[in-house]
Amino acid sequence: MNVGDALQEGTAYLRLVTDTPRLEAELLLSNVIGLSRASLLAHPDQLLTLPHRTAYLSLLHSRASGYPLPYLIRHIEFYGLEFAVTPDVLIPRPETETLVDLARQFQPRRIVDVGTGSGCIAVALAVHLPQARVFATDISASALRVAAANAHRHGVRERVHLVCADLATPFAGPVDLVVSNPPYVAGHEWLSLPVSVWHEPRLALDGGADGLEVVRRLLFTAPRILRPGGTLLVEIGAAQGQAATALARALVAGGRVVIHPDLAGRDRILELTLDAPP
Numbered sequence: 001m002n003v004g005d006a007l008q009e010g011t012a013y014l015r016l017v018t019d020t021p022r023l024e025a026e027l028l029l030s031n032v033i034g035l036s037r038a039s040l041l042a043h044p045d046q047l048l049t050l051p052h053r054t055a056y057l058s059l060l061h062s063r064a065s066g067y068p069l070p071y072l073i074r075h076i077e078f079y080g081l082e083f084a085v086t087p088d089v090l091i092p093r094p095e096t097e098t099l100v101d102l103a104r105q106f107q108p109r110r111i112v113d114v115g116t117g118s119g120c121i122a123v124a125l126a127v128h129l130p131q132a133r134v135f136a137t138d139i140s141a142s143a144l145r146v147a148a149a150n151a152h153r154h155g156v157r158e159r160v161h162l163v164c165a166d167l168a169t170p171f172a173g174p175v176d177l178v179v180s181n182p183p184y185v186a187g188h189e190w191l192s193l194p195v196s197v198w199h200e201p202r203l204a205l206d207g208g209a210d211g212l213e214v215v216r217r218l219l220f221t222a223p224r225i226l227r228p229g230g231t232l233l234v235e236i237g238a239a240q241g242q243a244a245t246a247l248a249r250a251l252v253a254g255g256r257v258v259i260h261p262d263l264a265g266r267d268r269i270l271e272l273t274l275d276a277p278p
Contacts, residue, residue: 001047001048001053002044002045002046002047002048003029003033003040003043003044003045003046003048004044004045006025006029006048006053006056007022007025007026007029007040007044009060010024010025010028010029010056010060011025013025013060013064014060014063014064016064017063017064017066018063018069024063024069025060026040026041027069027073028056028059028060028063028069028072028073029056030073031059031072031073031074032052032055032056032059033048033052059072066194066195066196066198066199067196067199068091068196068199068200070085070091071085071086071087071091071199074086076091076092078092078094078096078097078120078124079097079100079120079124079128081120081123081124081127081154082153083118083119083120083123083150083153084118084146084149084150084153085118085146086142086146087199087200087201088140088142088143088145088146088201089117089118089140089143089146089147089201089204090117090118090181090200090201090204090205091118091200092117092118092120094263095235095262095263095264095266095268096120096121096181096235098260098261098262098263098268098269099121099179099181099233099235099268099269100121100124100125100128102233102260102269102271103121103125103177103179103233104125104128104129106176106177106231107129107131108129108132108175108176108177108231109131109132109133109176110132110133110135110174110175110176110177111125111129111132111133111134111135111175111176111177111178111179112134112135112136112137112168112171112175112177112178112179112225113125113134113135113136113137113179113180114137114167114168114178114179114180114182114218115137115138115139115167115180115181115182115183115204115214116136116137116138116143116144116147116162117138117143117146117147117181117204118143118146118147118150119136119146119147119148119150119151119160119162120150121179121181122134122136122147122151122160123147123150123151123154123156123160125179126151126154126156126159126160127154127155127156132159133159133161134156134159134160134161135161135163135171135175136160136161136162136163137162137163137164137165137166137167137168137170138162138164138165139164139165139166139203140164140201140203141164143201143204144162144164147160147162148162167214167217167218167221168218168221168222168225169221171225172225173224173225173226173227174225174226174227174228174230175225175226175227175230176226176227176230176231177226177230177231177232177233178218178222178225178226178230178231178232178233179232179233179234180214180218180232180233180234180235181234181235182207182214182215182218182234182235183203183204183205183206183207183208183211183213183214184205184207184211184212184214184215184235184236184237184240185205185206185207185211185237186207186208186209186210186211186212186237187208187209187210187211189211189237207237210243211237211240212236212240212243212244212247215234215236215240215244215247215270216247216251218232218234219232219247219248219251219252219272220251222272223252223274226274227274228274228275228276228277229273229274229275229276229277230273230274231271231272231273231274232270232271232272232273233269233270233271234269234270234272235268235269235270236259236267236268236269236270237267238266238267238268239267240267241259241267241270244259244267244270245257245259245270248270248272252272252274254274254275255272255273255274255275256271256272256273256275257270257271257272258270258271258273259271
């Protein structure tokens, strides 16, 4: 079997599990052979070795069963940067880039990223805000190892400080900005999730009965460590804007509460900016 035949077979095999079967077949085969997609496509007549074909078929089978593509190829692009991912971390998603865009606008110098996972938010902010120091927490030591590798990959490990902790409990503040993509899947939503999501760490997804359990805790914790005029940015589910706004106004006296949409126009980021001193 040559490259062209393998891609044709893989595309047909993945058609029922993804809207981009050809692209995913190319990514899987590139990962097996160790060539870029461009090199792969430039040599469709290249023959596959038996080990390459066996490995490729194994990956196709895993992907067709619903296993996430990024875990199979061990990386994903986020905010124009390539991040290593493993089953120990949530897979970064395009909608989270809205949070990074908003965070950059505040030009913060001290940032706490709560529940950093792969480190995609912390590292992206450190890369684009060279004046900033980022403290990134996660309760999972395995996730922090992935985040450390990503900070090293992008040359910001001296400014991204990783802490194994529950939320932001070790910090006394003051900090300019707290950011978080917390678990926000509600109990009733589990059965409607794509099969691929079930392979991701439940700890990074399960937001309790209403999906806002961790958001509540962040709203209690963040004002304690934010400076006056500081900001909390939290990713939420597309149907949680009204409930998250009500929570913020009930739990935090004063301040500015705004829901920001993602690029698809769906509620995505809760902003709470504390009152600044007069």
